[in-house]
Amino acid sequence: MDFSYTILIPLIPLALFVILGIFSKKIPASISGWMGSIGLGVTFVLSYYAAYQYYLNGKVNGVYQPFIYKYNWMNFTDKLHIDMGVLIDPISVMMLVVVSTISFMVHLYSRGYMKGDDGYTRFFAYLALFSFSMFGLVLATNLFQIYIFWELVGASSFLLIGYYYTKPSAVSAAKKAFIVTRFADFGFLVGILIIGYYTGTWDFQELNNPEGSVITNWASTSFMGLSVLTWALILIFMGGAGKSAMLPFHIWLPDAMEGPTPVSALIHAATMVVAGVYLVARLFPMYYFIEDGFALQVVAYVGAISSLFAAIIALTQNDIKRVLAFSTMSQIGYMMLALGVSGYHGHDGLGFMASMFHLFTHAMFKGLLFLAAGSVIHAIHSNYLQDMGGLRKYMPITHITFLIAALSISGVPFFAGFFSKDEILTAAYENNILIYISSVFVAGLTAFYMFRLYFGIFWGKDKEYEHTPHESPMSMTIPMMFLAFMSIAGGYIHFSKYISPDHMPFEAHLNYYLAAIASTVGLIGIVLAFIFYKKENNLSERFSHAFGIFYKWTYNKFYFDEIYLFVTKKIIFGLVAKPSAWFDKNVVDASMIGIGNVTESFSYKIKGMQSGKFQDYAMGFISGGVVIAIVVFYLWIN
């Protein structure tokens, strides 16, 4: 079978980026939007074709085979080198489908949403750059290639968050996102260096082989009580946590909502932020086998804590995009914890499969939630919940699609999120009861805050709008309808037939008891939201008063931003950078100037010796002669 055509999937957006980027002033908006959409449409078709071909015919003896096309890009040492290439295996094909679907939909949507914007062509150029980088990341054949595209998605995210670059809040959000993730990438890079040195390879096929020398020899090295490779995996996960906004690197994600809403849907909900999950999944055999899964335990707990933490914060936020951002963080926590509790062989790999399944369904319904939120913001020019109400009459399509996505994320039966979440909860239940309980609680919180949004936006009384809100144009509603379809249909794909850690299909069945518990908790959340927010009442205020301090802490996101600000401003700037600048000026430079000054003053003092007066010279000559005579005499008598 030949998958070499998949190389076109990243190359088409790259070509688009180069053309749109260089001629951004020359290409009129009407053409650039179509160019971007058609280009991504082609990658969409290619990706679905690849998925069809691969999942249908990719098996040999019941095991999915990887297909690799690569060439050597840069050599470091005799063994270590970077390849650029394409790796086709079950999870990369699944990611191709996710990225191309969302990217194509967002391109279509942006044609309407960005209409009339000054930088329309520039926007599509950035989107193309992002799509290229994300495809490259997904298809990477080795750890270093992932790192390269990892940095590139970071940079395109920087450009897109800062798209409205004259707005100070957008600029600082873009900077924050880049610097925080860069700090996490520092760990990632050190992890890569460690892996390179101790294993001599970055190639996924060699690293991930359960019988290979890398995994079987993990115990041969140790550092502070753990295998060196475990440290490397933890450091690599640090990079993943940065991109995926896990604790404690999550602070950039809410601010990243300063970017245009289609960008939030594409990058900060569906694709880039799940790169961390993808990275762990990509190296799953290493995480699972090395040190009996110690690093994987770290992944599980970070995921579970982040998931709970974010869901709590999402309860109190008033900016609808920020609620969705925290919701994203919470759902990514789900995916992480699912990987963390997963086994490797056969049915034990349920958590892995569930994580990928949820990644897929989440991309669809969260992408849709953002697009729908964008449609609302487009109509009423505000992000804040208190400015919204009663919009269901004006925006029927937005209303229905948003409702479908909200039902899906809340885990209501027969919607996509129900199936994937159920698999995650089952995997957690079988492996770690503590994480299971927390996850069920998060499911309830999720349903509550989503329906808080839903009722707040679409029900209740009309607010005073500048002009009567109206439904968005077709270019925006069609992508939303497609994603709404996927938010239901996506759940009926039998992921366990296609995706498993050992690439062997297995059978996963719905666990009806657990499903019943989860749906009940979800429904309770929805009902509570109905009571609190369906009609205007003061219940929510009374509750926030009752919970006083807790409410305040939640509303302020547990003061994480303030902590970071303190560390960077006071400690790094104040106690490190400032003193070193002072040291440079007053010690290093001053001592160089001092040498100059000493020389100058010394020469000033001795310049009298060349006075031009004969008497002085004669005096010097005679005294010198006398001194020499004394010395000679002294030496002679000895």
Place this chain on the structure above:
Amino acid sequence: MDILSLFVIVPIITVIALGFSKGLKQSRIVALAGMLVQLGMSINLIFAYLKERAVNDDIMVFVKDIMWFEQFNIHYSVGVDAISVVMIALTAVIVVAGIFISWMVDDLPKEFFISLIILSTGVFGFFISLDLFTMFVFYEIAVIPMYLLIGIWGSGPRENSAMKLTLMLMGASAVLSVGIFGIYFNSNIGTDGPLTFNILEIAQVNIPEAAQNLFFPMVFIGFATLGALFPFHTWSPSGHASAPTAVSMLHAGVLMKLGGYGVFRVAMYLLPIGAINWSDFFLVLASIGVVYGALGAIMQKDLKYINAYASVSHLGLVLFALLMFNKTAWNGAIIQSLSHGLLTAMFFALIGMVYGRTHTRDVAKLGGIMKVLPFIGAIYVITGLAYLGLPGFSGFVAEMNIFVGSFQHDDTFHRILTILAVSSIVVTAVYILRMVGKIMMGPLSNPEYANLPKATWYEKVGLVMLLIPVVIIGVMPFGLGEMLKESIEPFLERLL
């Protein structure tokens, strides 16, 4: 005429021709023509070198040797390997770009271009020399015009800065000359031949360890001062701040690279035992420089100071990599020299363009320039991203080679220093984004800036010329690395 000496002769002819030209228009055309010839020759040299390398296994090719001063056995001796070839190309690109950027220099244009080209003559001569004495002479030729260029065409406290820069560099060359003479007087040990300055001949001699230990730090500090080694870097921020744009470009872009090149070509090659004995000490200094320069850049308020401290950090990385004695790291060091040369020249050019229009380099006073000057703004952002090591640009290739190479040492000392150096990628991101975010993005800080003149064609040409090699190295690093590694090998063998 041999292919290498032309690199000195063409600039000399250009300078003579400039002597006869009048006014800005004539002198810039003459200067540009001469340097375009130089650029063409340097590109030709790359291909000629590759062709010659295929049939010639010598360390240096195109060797030419003429007796210059018989009494002391001083020769005019030239030859190149891959490293000098790429450095020559770098110099030629930056000089031409510098001329485009100085297209409108209004004060004494003829004298300005003469000084600029004399400076570049020194640099070209330095890169082709195989004889320590000739090398030293060319080095001094490069430093002296700097004084005039800053003192006459500079800004701010220019006399003071020019004096500081020249005196510190002269002080360093005094130390360096002692080191070079130390090598010279040990150059016939065990051979009974005459004393020699020829690098390849000295490399055949085993200089006694005591002498190596004594002279290595002199030669190293002598060169590394030019490469902004901590704590001998303070000439660079004030010197750059006062220098005119093209001079800053040439100085940070090329002249500072002589430091790393000299360390590699002279100090480590001729005094390998000294290098090994002193490496830990200087490695600590270089690592401090990497982090310290980056931290210093965070706190600066003047754009040129930011760039100068950033150079301390990035060139510290070159010295750091050289002291790792590892093929991959050395390869990275040379690519880093190229990459930093191009990027820092771009930054200085951009800063010059912003300064020329707004008359301030104060970060606090600038803001939102991209809205008014989209081309300059876009290139500024690209340069910033390239500078902080984004894949696809040369900086990434250089840094990754350095980090991967350095990490091949498995002792704690080298590991810790490597991780320290890696951490600089975070600090670099902080100061670059702080600068780009403040001056290019955000609201327009001053309503008067709304009508700033757009980038002119010569400014665009200058910037694009520098950007092209940055992208080529970043996207297609394969050929360059192989070409350099072959030339690194004989030098590295001396240290292992």
